[in-house]
Each structure stands twice: as C-alpha cells, then as structure tokens.
Amino acid sequence: MKLDLKDETLGMWLGVLGVAMFAVTLPMTRLATGTQEAPQLSPWFVTLGRAALAGLLSAVFLLVTRSPRPAAHQWKSLGVAVLGNCIGFPLLLAYALRVVTASHAAVVTALLPLVTAAVAAWVLHQRARLGFWVCAVAGSLLVVVFSVLRASQAGHAGTGFGFEWADLLLVGAVIAASFGYIYGAQVTPSLGAERVICWVCVMALPFTLPATLALWPTQPIATTSWLGFVYVGMFSMWIGFFAWYRGLALGGALRVSQTQLLQPFLSILASIPILGEPLDLVTLGFAVAVVATVVIGKRLSQPAGAAHPAHPAKAAARKIAPAAAGKASPRGR
Numbered sequence: 001m002k003l004d005l006k007d008e009t010l011g012m013w014l015g016v017l018g019v020a021m022f023a024v025t026l027p028m029t030r031l032a033t034g035t036q037e038a039p040q041l042s043p044w045f046v047t048l049g050r051a052a053l054a055g056l057l058s059a060v061f062l063l064v065t066r067s068p069r070p071a072a073h074q075w076k077s078l079g080v081a082v083l084g085n086c087i088g089f090p091l092l093l094a095y096a097l098r099v100v101t102a103s104h105a106a107v108v109t110a111l112l113p114l115v116t117a118a119v120a121a122w123v124l125h126q127r128a129r130l131g132f133w134v135c136a137v138a139g140s141l142l143v144v145v146f147s148v149l150r151a152s153q154a155g156h157a158g159t160g161f162g163f164e165w166a167d168l169l170l171v172g173a174v175i176a177a178s179f180g181y182i183y184g185a186q187v188t189p190s191l192g193a194e195r196v197i198c199w200v201c202v203m204a205l206p207f208t209l210p211a212t213l214a215l216w217p218t219q220p221i222a223t224t225s226w227l228g229f230v231y232v233g234m235f236s237m238w239i240g241f242f243a244w245y246r247g248l249a250l251g252g253a254l255r256v257s258q259t260q261l262l263q264p265f266l267s268i269l270a271s272i273p274i275l276g277e278p279l280d281l282v283t284l285g286f287a288v289a290v291v292a293t294v295v296i297g298k299r300l301s302q303p304a305g306a307a308h309p310a311h312p313a314k315a316a317a318r319k320i321a322p323a324a325a326g327k328a329s330p331r332g333r
Contacts, residue, residue: 011251015259018244023266025236027274031228040225045215046232047090052212053233055205058198067195074191077183078199084180085241086204092173096166109174110143110264116178116257123182124253132255135297139261139290146264146286181257184241185248193246197238258297261290 034040041049061067070078093109114136121127184196191199247256265286 007250008252008255011247011249011256012259014243014247015251015256016247016262018240018242018247019259019263020266021235021240021243023263024270024274025232026267027271028228028231028236030275032225032232033228034222034225040221041217041229042215043094045212045217046229047094048208048215049212049229050233050237051086051090051201051204052208053230054197054238055201055208057234057238058201059205061194062198062202065194067198070187070191070195070199074187077187078196078203080183081180081196081200082203084176084178085184086180086200086208086237088176089173089180092169092176096169096173109170110146110261111140112174112177113258113260114140115174116181116260117254119178119182120185120253120257123179124186127254132297135293136258139258139293139297142286142290142293143261143264146282149282181244181248182253184245185253188245188249193244193249194242196245197241200241201238255297258293261293265290 029046032041032046033043117133117136184200188196247259250256
C-alpha cells in the first residue's frame with residue numbers, strides 16, 4: 001500500500017505524540033501505586049480501573065458524537081484490540097511484575113517495536129526493504145542493552161540480570177500488545193482513531209467496571225496517587241490512543257511502530273520533574289542513537305522501487321510536458 005508523503009510524516013509525528021503520552025505512564029503509575037514502604041492504590045486497581053475510566057469516558061464520547069455502531073466485519077478487529085490492549089498486556093505484565101523488577105521487564109518489553117513491525121508485515125501485508133529491518137533490529141538491541149545496563153546498575157550486590165520464567169509472561173504481553181495495536185490500526189481508516197479506542201474500552205467495560213468497584217480502595221489515598229491514576233486512565237488508556245491509532249493508520253503501522261523505541265527514554269525524561277530522578281550522559285547517548293535508527297529506518301521504509309505518489313497537479317504536468325514537447329519537435333510533426 002502506497003502512502004502519501006505528507007500523511008506518512010504526519011503519522012510519524014502522531015506516533016511520537018502517542019508514545020510520549022504512553023511514556024509518562026511509568027512515573028504516573030509509580031505515583032498511583034506508591035512504593036513498598038508507602039503503598040497507595042493496588043496495581044490491580046490501577047490496571048483495571050484505568051480501563052474502566054477510559055470506558056466510561058468513551059461511552060460519553062460515543063453518545064455525544066452520535067457515533068454509529070461498528071460494521072459486522074469490524075467487531076473481530078476490535079475484539080482482538082480489547083484482548084490485546086485492555087486485558088492481555090496489562091494483565092500479563094501485572095503477573096510478571098510480581099516476580100521480576102520493572103528494570104528486568106523493560107529488557108523484554110523493549111522488543112515491542114520490533115514485534116509490532118513484524119505483526120504489521122504479517123497481518124497488514126506491509127513490506128519494507130532490508131535496511132529498515134536492520135535499523136529496527138539495531139534500535140531494539142540498543143534499547144535492550146540500555147535496559148540491561150540500567151538493571152545491572154540498579155541491582156544489589158551479588159545479583160545480576162538473569163532470565164526468569166516470568167519472561168514468558170512478558171513475551172506474551174508484548175505479543176498481545178502488538179496484535180492489539182495492529183488490529184486496532186486495521187479498522188482506523190474506516191472507523192476513525194477516536195472511535196476505535198472508544199469502542200475497545202466500551203467493549204471491555206463489562207469486565208473492567210465490576211472489577212474496579214470490587215477493588216475500590218478502603219484506606220486513605222494521597223491526592224498525588226489519584227492524579228496519577230487519572231492520568232493513566234485518561235491519557236495512557238484513552239487520549240494517547242487517539243494519536244497512536246491515527247498515526248499507525250496514516251504513516252503505516254510497520255514504520256510508525258518504531259517510534260516506540262523512544263518510549264523508555266521519554267519515560268526517564270518525564271521521571272525527572274515528576275519523581276526527581278537524575279539524567280545521566282549514558283541515557284542521553286543511547287537516546288540519540290535510538291532516534292538515529294528511527295530516522296534512518298523511516299528513510300529506508302519504502303520497498304525497493306516504490307516511490308511516494310506525487311501531487312496530482314505535478315503528475316499531470318509531467319504527463320502533459322512530454323506530449324507538448326513531442327508536438328513541438330520535428331519528429332513529432
């Protein structure tokens with residue numbers, strides 16, 4: 001499928017915007033859940049509650065905009081997005097994080113952009129040159145190396161990074177999120193990015209809303225924790241997908257998925273003002289290298305021999321010019 005150059009560029013920027021909103025999820029979730037020494041909202045409540053909050057907002061949005069019901073052939077794609085983005089990814093991630101640290105989980109989930117690109121190539125039949133895949137693998141390896149280094153630095157004496165059985169859950173979470181992204185993007189051109197995520201969240205409400213009410217906290221919760229919860233419900237689970245699904249559809253899911261490589265670094269930048277965490281030169285260096293792989297990969301994303309369609313007026317001018325030249329030349333008479 002050929003993509004207009006302006007649409008592809010807009011799609012990339014919308015992808016970056018969506019990833020930026022998703023990146024703030026980490027520090028905001030930390031605010032919502034608190035620490036082991038000072039716990040606030042439970043991880044289960046935050047996981048299911050954010051989906052329920054997004055579902056209620058989605059129901060209001062669909063009613064106010066008088067959005068039509070999805071067509072029969074669209075329910076399958078929406079259902080896969082529900083299983084992948086609302087239930088599968090957060091649920092498997094929550095179980096895995098009971099066993100491994102967040103730094104350990106980041107090592108495995110750093111492969112999300114590469115897996116998303118692979119799913120896009122398989123499901124949406126999007127193709128790219130070998131150079132794109134080289135950049136995608138290189139960017140993923142950079143993020144994995146960075147995550148391993150941070151995990152090693154954060155580990156206690158005598159403990160290093162090692163693989164756990166929970167990594168299978170993390171791999172499942174990555175696969176679930178990738179399929180959710182791609183199947184959501186599949187119906188975005190016909191249904192609209194806003195309606196896609198809204199219907200996804202509404203479809204999950206029968207599960208997420210009762211679970212949220214059952215897990216509602218009984219102990220006092222800090223105001224900052226509720227603010228973190230509201231953010232992950234409104235932006236991480238809802239508004240962020242407005243930009244993300246639209247970006248995947250406009251710029252090509254295979255290409256825009258690589259903007260996810262920026263997410264770990266944007267999370268660290270967001271943690272500086274929110275959690276007061278420092279920024280080091282190693283992080284900055286890895287971030288610059290990853291950005292380079294995304295930029296180069298975008299330039300190499302078109303299949304060999306494919307070109308961006310030109311503006312209709314310019315294309316027409318090129319067709320007319322040879323004809324006019326032929327009439328003016330002696331051979332053309």
